[in-house]
Amino acid sequence: MHSESHRPVFLNDVIGHQEIKQELKKYLESKTFGGSVFLVGSPGIGKTTMALCAARTFGFDPLEINASKSIRSFEDVDKLKDACRSCVNIQSFIRGESNRKTCVILDELDGSDPHAQAKIVEWIKDSSRTVPILCTGNELPTIFKRNSAMINILRCYPPKATEVQHLFPDSDAPQILKECQHDIRRVFHRLQYGESYTIPDYSLPPTGTSPEVAFLWRQKMFQLKNPLEYHADKLGNVHWHQTTSEYTRDDKCDDTLVTRRRQKKLSLDKSNNLAEKNQNKEPTHS
Numbered sequence: 624m625h626s627e628s629h630r631p632v633f634l635n636d637v638i639g640h641q642e643i644k645q646e647l648k649k650y651l652e653s654k655t656f657g658g659s660v661f662l663v664g665s666p667g668i669g670k671t672t673m674a675l676c677a678a679r680t681f682g683f684d685p686l687e688i689n690a691s692k693s694i695r696s697f698e699d700v701d702k703l704k705d706a707c708r709s710c711v712n713i714q715s716f717i718r719g720e721s722n723r724k725t726c727v728i729l730d731e732l733d734g735s736d737p738h739a740q741a742k743i744v745e746w747i748k749d750s751s752r753t754v755p756i757l758c759t760g761n762e763l764p765t766i767f768k769r770n771s772a773m774i775n776i777l778r779c780y781p782p783k784a785t786e787v788q789h790l791f792p793d794s795d796a797p798q799i800l801k802e803c804q805h806d807i808r809r810v811f812h813r814l815q816y817g818e819s820y821t822i823p824d825y826s827l828p829p830t831g832t833s834p835e836v837a838f839l840w841r842q843k844m845f846q847l848k849n850p851l852e853y854h855a856d857k858l859g860n861v862h863w864h865q866t867t868s869e870y871t872r873d874d875k876c877d878d879t880l881v882t883r884r885r886q887k888k889l890s891l892d893k894s895n896n897l898a899e900k901n902q903n904k905e906p907t908h909s
Contacts, residue, residue: 630672634680637673638790639782646777647677647757651726656755657773659747661732663763664779667806670759673779674728683726683755690743690758691734700742703727707754726755733760740766748773781805 631637634644643662650660662670671687678685686707694700707727732740744766747756758767758774767774782805784797791799791814803809828840 631669631676632679634673634676637669637676639786640669640673640779643673643777643779644677646775647673648681650775651677651681651683651755656752657750658775659756659758659773660775660777661758661760661763661767662777662779663733663760665781665805666761667808668779668781669807670779671728671730674730674757674759677757678726678728678755683724685728686725687728687730689731690729690739691731694729694732694735694739694743696736696739697742700739700746704746724754726757729756729758731760732758733762733764737764737766740764744770744774782807 634647637644647660650656662674664670675685675687688694688703694703707725729735729743732743735743743758746752748770763776767776781800784800787800787807787810788796790796791810794814799810799813803813826844828837832840
């Protein structure tokens with residue numbers, strides 16, 4: 624997908640968010656890594672991407688963890704702390720990059736368990752910690768608000784249309800951003816796969832409506848053609864053109880021809896029935 628193949632690698636590749644990039648640089652260039660940085664904002668605006676790019680830019684190996692799925696208890700936090708006791712991860716040690724340290728990135732932290740969040744705050748306050756911690760989330764948990772003195776809370780906002788217009792020179796960037804609710808992932812999916820079908824709001828038919836009428840109601844609501852009407856113009860058969868409904872240019876059914884034929888057939892059937900009855904009523908002569 625374009626959203627992954629064109630994903631920025633380093634912090635300079637990220638568009639906008641100048642103040643947040645400066646704060647990330649200030650935190651990751653420090654020697655003590657006191658406290659933490661929490662990026663909060665709506666989904667799809669690049670919070671996790673900025674955290675990953677910042678870690679790579681300043682010489683860290685990013686350890687990305689989906690907190691909403693992987694951190695659900697105290698034990699999960701303790702396992703993470705034990706794994707990060709050494710500031711150099713195993714892969715960097717094997718490659719001989721002893722100076723390359725680990726940066727823990729806790730993604731979607733607002734979806735994790737509240738007890739686990741309290742344990743993470745304790746870990747952030749631990750002065751013996753040697754690895755930096757970057758957190759991201761759509762909402763800011765209450766316990767992080769209470770500990771804002773130790774946690775640098777950075778509010779991320781969607782990019783402006785002027786900042787991304789050069790990426791889509793052949794498209795109307797303001798309109799696309801508005802339709803995609805300023806979600807950059809959705810913008811890339813829209814440009815790659817096209818606009819998806821919009822499902823209309825479903826409205827129930829009135830109470831007591833027969834199943835047949837309710838079915839036609841749903842067909843009309845989704846702008847589908849009536850399946851009970853046969854489209855003779857698509858069959859390409861002269862016989863059916865003469866015996867079925869005719870359709871106008873707007874694809875509307877014109878039943879006048881069929882109605883006339885039915886009335887003619889009914890009148891013939893009635894006359895034949897009357898003739899048979901009259902024959903049956905005639906007295907028989909011996």
